[in-house]
Amino acid sequence: MPSVPVFSAGHVYGALDPGDAVEVVRTAFVEHTRENWQMPSKLYVSSPPDGDFRAMPASGAGYALLKWVSSFPNNPARALPTVTGVVLLSDAATGQLLAILDAGAVTALRTGAAAVLAAEVLARPTLGPAAVVGCGVNGRAVAATFLAREREVLLWDARPNQAQLVAGELGEGTGVAADLADALAADIVATVTPGREVIFHDGTLHAGQHVSLMGADGPGKAEIAVEEVLRARVFCDEWEQASHNGDIAAAVADGRLTRDRVAELGPILAGEESGRADEHEITVFDSTGLAVQDLAVTIAVYGSFRANPGAEPFVGMNEVDLG
Numbered sequence: 400m401p402s403v404p405v406f407s408a409g410h411v412y413g414a415l416d417p418g419d420a421v422e423v424v425r426t427a428f429v430e431h432t433r434e435n436w437q438m439p440s441k442l443y444v445s446s447p448p449d450g451d452f453r454a455m456p457a458s459g460a461g462y463a464l465l466k467w468v469s470s471f472p473n474n475p476a477r478a479l480p481t482v483t484g485v486v487l488l489s490d491a492a493t494g495q496l497l498a499i500l501d502a503g504a505v506t507a508l509r510t511g512a513a514a515v516l517a518a519e520v521l522a523r524p525t526l527g528p529a530a531v532v533g534c535g536v537n538g539r540a541v542a543a544t545f546l547a548r549e550r551e552v553l554l555w556d557a558r559p560n561q562a563q564l565v566a567g568e569l570g571e572g573t574g575v576a577a578d579l580a581d582a583l584a585a586d587i588v589a590t591v592t593p594g595r596e597v598i599f600h601d602g603t604l605h606a607g608q609h610v611s612l613m614g615a616d617g618p619g620k621a622e623i624a625v626e627e628v629l630r631a632r633v634f635c636d637e638w639e640q641a642s643h644n645g646d647i648a649a650a651v652a653d654g655r656l657t658r659d660r661v662a663e664l665g666p667i668l669a670g671e672e673s674g675r676a677d678e679h680e681i682t683v684f685d686s687t688g689l690a691v692q693d694l695a696v697t698i699a700v701y702g703s704f705r706a707n708p709g710a711e712p713f714v715g716m717n718e719v720d721l722g
C-alpha cells in the first residue's frame with residue numbers, strides 16, 4: 400500500500416477557507432437529500448461520566464469516510480480539547496485508504512459552516528451581527544465562519560476573558576457582548592456550549608429571531624427549554640439523529656413535538672420545501688452534526704492537496720506507510 404498523507408489541524412484549516420466550507424456543506428445537505436450520498440446512523444459509545452465517542456460513516460462522490468470522534472465536555476478543565484479524533488478517507492471504488500485527517504479541525508469547519516448556512520437560509524434579512532454563545536473550539540469556528548461570510552459577530556462565553564480572547568484572535572468585525580442577555584437579544588444567535596445548561600429559558604426568544612443550536616449534540620444535552628422549542632418553527636439537520644440526541648429530543652420524547660412539525664435543512668436547501676414563513680416567525684435549527692458534512696469538508700481538503708501537494712498549507716506534512 401502506498402503511504403497515506405496525514406493532515407494535522409493546521410493543514411486542514413490552511414486548505415479550506417471557512418466561507419468556502421459553507422458552500423461545500425451546502426452540497427452535502429443537498430446530495431444527502433437527493434440520496435446521492437449515503438449516511439448510515441451515527442453510533443454513540445458512551446464513556447460515563449466524562450463523555451462519549453461517536454463513529455460516523457458516510458459515502459458519496461466516489462469516496463467513503465469514517466470519523467471516530469469524542470465529546471468530553473470536562474476536558475477544558477484538564478487543558479484538553481473537548482472534541483478529538485481522526486477522519487479516515489477511502490476511495491469508494493478500490494477501497495484504498497487515501498488520507499488521515501485531524502477530526503477536530505474537520506468538525507470545527509463543518510460545524511461553523513452548518514450554523515452559518517442555517518442562519519443564511521432561515522434568518523430574516525438583517526445586517527445586524529450574529530451572536531455566538533460559547534466561544535470554545537467550535538464556537539470560535541462558528542464566529543470565524545460568520546466573519547468569512549461578511550457578518551459581524553458578538554461573542555459571549557461563561558469563562559471570564561474567553562470571549563475577549565477569541566475576539567482578539569478573530570480581529571475586525573468581532574465584538575464582545577455586555578452580558579448573556581445582550582447576546583441573546585441579537586436577531587441571529589448560535590449557541591455552542593457543552594449543552595449542560597439551558598441558555599434559552601422560557602420567554603427568551605423574540606419574534607423574528609433565528610437560533611442555530613449547535614452545542615447539544617448528544618443524549619441528555621439541551622441549550623433550549625422545551626417550551627421555547629414549542630414556540631418556534633423547528634428545523635434540524637436530520638430527524639433521526641436530532642429526535643434522539645439533540646435539543647428537540649425532550650419535546651419529542653414527551654410527545655409534544657412530532658415529526659410533521661420539524662423540517663430538515665436539506666430539502667429546504669434543495670428547493671423541495673419552504674423555510675421561514677414571515678419576518679415574525681421564530682426559527683430554530685437543531686444541529687447534531689452529520690457525517691456527510693465531514694465528507695464534504697474532507698473531500699475539499701483532500702482535493703486541494705491533490706491539486707497542489709507542494710502548496711504552502713501542506714508544507715511539512717507527514718505520511719504514514721501502512722504497507
Ligand SMILES: NC(=O)c1ccc[n+]([C@@H]2O[C@H](COP(=O)([O-])OP(=O)(O)OC[C@H]3O[C@@H](n4cnc5c(N)ncnc54)[C@H](O)[C@@H]3O)[C@@H](O)[C@H]2O)c1
Nearest residue numbers: 470481533535536537556557558592593613614686687688
Ligand atoms: N452540532 C455539531 O455538529 C457539533 C459539532 C462539534 C461540537 N458540538 C458540541 O458543541 C459543544 C461545544 O464543543 P467545543 O468543542 O466548542 O467545546 P469547548 O469546550 O471548546 O467550548 C465550549 C465553550 O462553551 C463555554 N460555556 C460553557 N457553558 C456555557 C454557558 N452556559 N454559557 C456560555 N458559554 C458556556 C465554555 O466556557 C467553552 O468556552 C459540545 O457539546 C460538542 O459536543 C456539536
